[in-house]
Amino acid sequence: MKVRLSRHPSLVVNAVIGVVLVAGAITVYETFSSSGDGGTAAVASERTVSAQQGTVTKTVTADGTVESASTASASFETSGTVTAISVKVGDKVKKGQVLAKVDPAAAKRTLAEAEANLDAANDALDRAQDAGSDTTDAENSVTEAQLAVDDAEAGVAGTTLTAPMAGTITSISGTVGSSASGTGSSSSSSGGGSQGGGGSDSSSSSSTGFMEIADLTKMQVSASFAEADATKLKEKQVATVTWNALSGTSQSAKVTAIDPSGTTSNSVVTYGVTLTLDKVPTGAKVGQTVSVVVTTGSKENVIAVNSAAITTVGNRHTVTVVANGVKETRTVEIGLAGDSTTEITSGLAAGESVVVKTTSTSSGSNQQNGFPGGGNFPGGGGNLGGGNLGGGGARTGNGGGR
Known part of the structure; x- marks a missing residue:
């Protein structure tokens, strides 16, 4: 049997070269696809830290707003046109001090009419008594007339607005010549004053009053805590x-109230918390924003270690102790888990070194189409190094035909 050799040995050579190039390209592709491709790789490292004797602290944080601990809303009891305003925003006032007045003319006319009706009712009662007839109806009329007089007298008094508590005027909602609605009361909160001429300590309206008064010597903070953190809070x-606005200014405070029900906004539940400041810092104003850190747990003079050094599986906690270059896995008992350190109640002594494992990520370079050079395979533009198989021609890479 005769073997016929090809008259074009260059074709055989080029075919072999093509196979080698394909195999090499696949190897390069696998290499770059696993490590290049713009992804990230996790890099693990270790360091040792020493167990220390000290304090372990657990805290929760939230943003808050400064507000007065005692406020009052003062409103006229009687409607009318404002004829005088005796104070301005920022003025300090005493309880019972006159703040403003409305025109009393209508209220005085009502009082005069009520007094006339009372006189008439008393005359009718006298006539009934003189005639020896039943005086029941006449007596009832006198009682009703007297009540009307009492109401009318209150209406006249209600044309003068007085401060229900001592404090600072923080807002005035009207001007001289404007109309003031008569709500019949003023409201106060957190220790606000009782009735002082033009108002009382209960509210009959949800709207703000003609004037707002706040005790600026007693400040508190209102903050909203996430529901998970709120469960750890106690008075x-x-x-x-x-x-935030006063650089380097901080002040101690105490939790004084926690809302029993939460508020939901955008599917997030928060609980309102009130904190009383131990002292009001210089420059503190109502409405300023603050950051609040509440200590929910603290243990002093205990053995503590970086929380990252502890491995927990179920109820079992372990650390890797390093002594004389030798690593040992040791079971420990833990106490308070703080913000960054955890209390060790047994199994570890102060000064012993433990391993802390850290993991960081690194980003690989982004390779266009998975290979350097921009093409599908090394070369920069063709399918296999510039041409279809090597150079630029259909097969041989030289541009020739067969």
Whole structure:
């Protein structure tokens, strides 16, 4: 049997070269697809830290707003046109001090009419008594007339607005010549004053009053805590309040109230918390924003270690102890888990070194189409190094035909 050799040995050579190139391209592709491709790779590292004897602290944080601990809303009891305003925003006032007045003319006319009706009712009662007839109806008329007089007298008094508590005027909602609605009361909160001429300590309207008064010597903070953090809060827990607008200013405070029900906004539940400041810092104003850190747990003079050094599986906690270059996995018992450190109640002594494992990520370079050079395979533009198989021609890479 005769073997016929090809008259074109260059074709055989080029075919072999093509196979080699394909195999090499696949290898390069696998290499770059696993490590290049613009992805990230996790890089693990270790360091050792020493167990220390000290304090472990657990805290929760939230943003808050400064507000007065005692406020009052003062409103006229009687409607009318404002004829006088005796104070301005920022003025300090005493309880019972006259703040403003409305025109009393209509209220005085009502009082005069009520007094006339009372006189007439008394005359009718006298006539009934003189005639020896039943005086029941006449007596009822006198009683009703007297009540009307009492109401009318209150209406006249209600044309003068007085301060229901001592404090600072924080807002005035009207001007001289404007109309003031008569709500019949003023409202106060957190220790606000009782009735002082033009108002009382209860509210009959949800709207703000003609004037707002606040005790600026007693400040508190209102903050909203996430529901998971709110479950850890209790009254009398200590906190630190830091002012955003007052550089370097912070003040101690205590939790004084926690809302029993939460508020939902955008599917997020928060609970309102009130904190009383131990002292009002210089420059503190109502409405300023603050950061609140509440201490929910603290253990002093305990063995503590970086929380990242502890491995927990179920109820079992372990650390890797390093002594004389030798690593040992040791079971420990833990106590309070703080913000960055955890209390060790047994299994570890102060000064012993433990391993902390850290993981970082690194980004690989982004390769166009998975290979350097911009093409599908190394070369920069063709399918296999510039041409279809090597150079630029259909097969041989030289541009020739067969």
